[in-house]
Amino acid sequence: MSRTAKDFFAPLAVGAPTPLRDIPARPSRAIHFFDPGNEKMAAKVPDMVGSVDVLLGNLEDAVKAENKEKSRQGLVAIGKATDFGKTQFWTRVNSLDSPWGLDDLVTLVTEIGDKLDVIMVPKVQGAEDIHYVDRLLAQLEAKAGLDRPILVHAILETARGVANIEEICAASPRMQGLSLGPADLAADRRMKTTRVGGGHPGYLVREDPTRDDLGVPQYDAPRTSYQQDLWHYTIARMVDACAMHGIYPYYGPFGDIRDTVACEDQFRNAFLLGCVGAWSLHPAQITIANKVFSPSVEDVAHARRVIAAMGDGTGAVMIDGKMEDDASVKQCQVMVALAEELAAIDPALKEQYDAIEVADV
Numbered sequence: 001m002s003r004t005a006k007d008f009f010a011p012l013a014v015g016a017p018t019p020l021r022d023i024p025a026r027p028s029r030a031i032h033f034f035d036p037g038n039e040k041m042a043a044k045v046p047d048m049v050g051s052v053d054v055l056l057g058n059l060e061d062a063v064k065a066e067n068k069e070k071s072r073q074g075l076v077a078i079g080k081a082t083d084f085g086k087t088q089f090w091t092r093v094n095s096l097d098s099p100w101g102l103d104d105l106v107t108l109v110t111e112i113g114d115k116l117d118v119i120m121v122p123k124v125q126g127a128e129d130i131h132y133v134d135r136l137l138a139q140l141e142a143k144a145g146l147d148r149p150i151l152v153h154a155i156l157e158t159a160r161g162v163a164n165i166e167e168i169c170a171a172s173p174r175m176q177g178l179s180l181g182p183a184d185l186a187a188d189r190r191m192k193t194t195r196v197g198g199g200h201p202g203y204l205v206r207e208d209p210t211r212d213d214l215g216v217p218q219y220d221a222p223r224t225s226y227q228q229d230l231w232h233y234t235i236a237r238m239v240d241a242c243a244m245h246g247i248y249p250y251y252g253p254f255g256d257i258r259d260t261v262a263c264e265d266q267f268r269n270a271f272l273l274g275c276v277g278a279w280s281l282h283p284a285q286i287t288i289a290n291k292v293f294s295p296s297v298e299d300v301a302h303a304r305r306v307i308a309a310m311g312d313g314t315g316a317v318m319i320d321g322k323m324e325d326d327a328s329v330k331q332c333q334v335m336v337a338l339a340e341e342l343a344a345i346d347p348a349l350k351e352q353y354d355a356i357e358v359a360d361v
């Protein structure tokens with residue numbers, strides 16, 4: 001039987017910090033991946049602090065097997081040497097079935113646990129994986145004398161993980177969020193795409209054929225087709241599961257680094273559906289994520305106007321010919337709350353939101 005309501009928030013080791021009741025909504029528009037064992041990338045990290053919401057030292061896939069220990073030690077060195085300020089510091093450890101996952105957790109928590117905000121766990125299959133990490137982290141936190149719990153983020157990248165999504169989100173008070181892992185997930189599902197995230201030209205819907213004067217379909221006449229989103233179903237499941245459990249959903253990686261336009265589209269779809277951020281694999285993608293996952297000035301102006309017009313938030317009003325009521329004011333509150341969180345850490349955005357004229361409101 002899983003833990004009862006009474007003991008769900010009790011520390012899992014004597015001396016471990018008390019779990020959080022609520023996961024803070026910290027800005028995390030871009031989770032920027034770097035390999036701490038790659039000298040060129042690692043050298044850039046100190047200058048990136050403050051310009052990206054999350055810096056993530058990646059130890060898993062994309063790090064060669066022969067470099068795993070070098071990357072782990074590189075991350076320890078970066079963690080010790082860097083003052084991250086308002087930028088969050090995360091890591092992605094190796095998977096729990098790998099020879100490196102245990103050493104990653106033990107080394108990182110005992111050496112730089114006071115700096116780490118979130119540990120991303122790849123290839124999570126079910127609640128049992130989170131329970132394992134939860135207990136181990138509590139033991140290590142107690143040993144290291146940490147005074148705040150490290151949070152856990154799961155990557156959904158197996159069919160079993162997607163099928164168990166609700167139990168994964170509910171497995172521990174440490175659960176901070178979920179990311180889509182489209183590459184491993186595509187392989188595990190035996191999907192026939194070799195892309196890392198994004199759409200696919202073969203996954204489309206075509207408009208009906210036109211008909212001639214006798215009503216005969218003209219199958220050979222040109223017809224518009226619309227590319228569909230391969231990841232819509234999974235992202236939508238993630239958004240519901242995360243919202244239900246008070247944690248945060250993220251789009252994962254977009255592998256075509258040079259296709260900044262399609263990357264922006266994919267990130268925006270995720271933003272509109274409810275995701276709070278996406279991964280950045282290359283510095284060019286940070287700019288895209290910061291733009292896309294920040295509400296536009298127009299949306300914030302409209303939301304403030306609706307909130308002001310709605311007074312106590314009940315009833316119905318007409319604004320610019322559209323009905324607004326108790327439900328739409330809640331939508332507007334979501335927009336304004338996000339704008340305020342982002343403005344608190346992003347001075348340029350704050351200036352734009354502050355410049356919204358009272359007349360606009």
Ligand SMILES: CC(=O)SCCNC(=O)CCNC(=O)[C@H](O)C(C)(C)COP(=O)(O)OP(=O)(O)OC[C@H]1O[C@@H](n2cnc3c(N)ncnc32)[C@H](O)[C@@H]1OP(=O)(O)O
Pocket residue numbers: 033034035040041042044058061062183184196253257280281282283
């Ligand atoms: C499916 C998954 O698991 S996705 C997650 C795992 N994958 C990753 O983490 C990949 C991370 N990113 C990368 O490895 C690299 O960006 C690559 C391989 C995609 C491209 O690298 P490059 O070919 O070197 O890109 P490019 O030449 O444009 O780099 C320009 C500069 O930015 C640096 N750079 C590239 N990516 C990053 C990064 N993620 N962080 C910091 N600096 C970076 C390069 O070192 C280079 O530095 P320089 O100007 O001093 O030479």
Ligand SMILES: CC(=O)C(=O)O
Pocket residue numbers: 061122155157180181182183184185252253
């Ligand atoms: C993100 C990731 O790990 C994947 O797509 O497999």
Ligand SMILES: [Mg+2]
Pocket residue numbers: 061122157181183184
């Ligand atoms: Mg993966």
